[in-house]
C-alpha cells in the first residue's frame with residue numbers, strides 16, 4: 001500500500017494538495033503494479049470529502065492527518081462533534097490524558113506532548129483560552145486532571 005501526499009517537499013504546506021498528481025500516481029499504479037493499493041492524502045477535513053476524492057480519482061483509500069484536530073470523530077459516518085457541549089469535550093480530553101498517563105507510566109513522553117491536543121477539546125466557550133493556558137503549564141497528568149476536575153465542578157455549580 002502506498003500513501004501519496006499531493007505536495008512536493010519544497011512546497012511544504014504552503015499550497016493546496018494536488019489531487020490530480022495523486023491520480024497520476026494511481027494511473028501509474030494501474031499500469032505498473034496493479035496489486036498495490038493507493039491511498040491519497042492532503043487537506044481532507046471530512047469523511048465525505050475523502051470519500052468523494054477517492055471516488056473521483058479511483059483511489060483505494062484516503063488518509064487524514066490534521067483533520068483530526070478539527071474533529072476527533074472525522075472518520076465516523078456521522079460525527080457527534082458539532083453537537084457536543086464544552087463539558088463533553090473536556091471529558092474527552094480527560095480520557096486522552098488518562099490514556100496518556102496509563103501508556104507512559106515512566107515519563108517516556110514529556111507532558112507537553114499533550115499540549116498540541118489541548119486546543120481540539122478546550123475551545124469555543126468563554127475563558128477557553130485561559131483554561132488552555134493553565135492546562136498547558138501543568139507539569140504532570142495528575143495536575144492536569146485536577147485542573148479539569150475543578151473546571152467541571154465550577155461549570156456544574158454555575159448550571160444549578
Ligand SMILES: Cc1cc2nc3c(=O)[nH]c(=O)nc-3n(C[C@H](O)[C@H](O)[C@H](O)COP(=O)(O)O)c2cc1C
Nearest residue numbers: 005017041042043044045063064065066067068116
Ligand atoms: C502532528 C503531525 C505529525 C506528522 N508526522 C508525520 C510523520 O512522522 N511522517 C510523515 O511522513 N508525515 C507526517 N505528517 C504529515 C502527514 O502524514 C500528512 O501528510 C499531512 O499532515 C497532510 O495531510 P493532512 O492535510 O490530512 O493533514 C504529520 C502531520 C501532522 C499534523
